[in-house]
Amino acid sequence: MLMLNKTDLTPASFILNGVPGLEDMHLWISFPFCTMYAVAMVGNCGLLYLISYEDSLHRSMYYFLAMLSLTDLVMCTTTIPKALCIFWFHLKEISFDECLVQMFFIYTSTGMESGVLMLMALDRYVAICYPLHYSTILTNLVIAKLGLATFLRVVFLIIPLIFIIRQLPYCRDNIIHHTYCDHMSVAKLSCGNINVNVIYGLVIALLIGGFDILCITISYTMILRAVVSLSSADAQQKAFSTCTAHICAIIFSYSPAFFCIFSHRFGGHMIPPSCHIIVANIYLLLPPTMNPIVYGVKTKQIRDCVIRILSGSKNIKSHSI
Template sequence: MLNQTELSPSTLILNGIPGLEDMHIWISFPFFSMYVMAMAGNCGLLYLIHHEDSLHRPMYYFLAMLSATDLVICSSTIPKALCIFWFHLKEIGLDECLTQMFFIHTFTGMESGVLMLMALDRYVAICYPLRYSNILTNPVILRSGLATFLRGVLLVIPCTFLTKRLPYCRGNIIPHTYCDHMSVAKLSCGDIRVNTIYGLLVALLIGGFDILCITVSYTMILRAVVSLSSADARQKAFGTCTAHICAIVFSYSPAFFSFFSHRFGHHTIPPSCHIIVANIYLLLPPTMNPIVYGVKTKQIRDCVVRIFSGVKDIKSYSM
């Protein structure tokens, strides 16, 4: 008879990247560099948006939501991964593991939702420029952000409880750097079909719905831009969407690869490749989004230049 401890272990082991244990120390350097860049870049964006009056507009409020979401995603995963790589601190409590899983899936869903809201923002700005400020008021932005967050919470909570109820009698070693839903569920010797089906359902309800809205928004944007008579006007309209399109590519490309390889390519794709891409899926968007928006958005560039010019003036005056 299996005792209660065997059915529900109090401690799990995150084993890092399987097959590449000897290279953990080298893999940690790009992880750490990207994490520092992500934290500095997103904190810098939040500071700019909060303190610069010229950035108190709907587009930048949505960008602030994206930056805050990226900060939570990074902080939920990378510190633990670095502890595994550097100090071999692989143990994690079951409740702590489920909490990490909840934050990861909730805020990746939140990130997808914010990208969808930003696509709708660009649609309103280009197709209804005269009504832009009347449609996207501060209460509307607040309610839409809250609804996106609650959508993730309400859909991921059942997933967490479905995972907690499973009997775990196939050991307690997870071949991963963080607690992913299916990686934890596969430790169970019970029936995980409900977990698998519900996970796919959540992915469709969040990812599928958001991608559909983004596709429809950009289809309408493309139709509106093509109808403009001036080439300069078309270029300017497309220019306002460039940063957002880059953010979508950085977010969804590794997400699609990770999702499909985890479910359909586990016999052909090495586990180490899947784990690395799963980490890139969580780390690449937070790292690249501040860079893309800083380079592609004139208002943010102007604010950064003005701040650095002020710092230089202060230094020269003090000298």
């Protein structure tokens, strides 16, 4: 029997095939992707600038929002520039190590997105249920520890996944029918047993997504109980209005994710692969695009800062003229 070295079973590179079946539409698909990516970059960088330089935004709610914006920047930058290179210039090749690095940042950023949304739900719970102790409970040190713990949780869960996928033997073709290195798309190219990949992927989904959704659900259950117990309707509306931006962020983040999960499990043969791939890209692009818009529109303090900066720049221009 011919014995092959591990290096003989590790491909030098993969070919990212984009959106299979819609190759002729790649240029048209690229326009909304590019537009959303530009909005995401400008919006999240703008939020980070505001939170950094405006003293009125140096509060726990906005520190968590800064974490979310930074995570969103990493999440969309990891995939969209490569997808645009595929759509525009047909640069489909990606080395094996670059593929693993991209995979690591994709799953780390999506895990952080879920974790930060959970922390923001905790922030809203403390703000509404314990308003008098809000600043003493969520101190800067506590916020830093929560952010670090959330990041380490994701990293320690994703690193074994990358190690597992790296150890698989690859003796089939090297064409990935996707715009980025999705875990299962890469694993399916292996000629080895990928049951460990499937099981560990489900474990990660439960320990991150399942745990975070449970915490968010419990937090909002307690928030609803506290809001309903308020005496006046105005107080109820004011208390719950502070949560609307966060609820929108949850919807934008989890809706595409649930579609991907359930369509793969129950509608794999009815839904075309191109639809799966487009939704998978939207899953990584929609939250970074919409979160700055939603928080800019729904959060009065951010609106006031933007208006003050814009009015200040207009005054400077009028004086210079």
